[in-house]
Amino acid sequence: MATTIQVKDNTLERLQYFKEHSKESYDEIINKLLNSVEEGELTEETVKGIARGAADIRNKRTKSIEEVAKKFGVKF
DSSP states (O other), rough: OOOOOOOHHHHHHHHHTTTTTTOOHHHHHHHHHHHHHHOOOOOOOHHHHHHHHHHHTTTOOOOOHHHHHHHTTTOO
16 A cells, blocks of 8 residues: 655655665665664664765766776776
């Protein structure tokens, strides 16, 4: 059974940080978060780190694997 819930705009924005792909539903996101909390894996610090990382990806503040490999002297 599906239901509708009301969330504030900032809550919706926070949920969007956890999307791994554009078609991922909010139900999937909420269940991933609940599963992680139930398993004791997510601390507040971890959640903030995930959100920062997702924001970096969305804002194209990332480096290619080739750039990282070059920095650390790794050859493919």
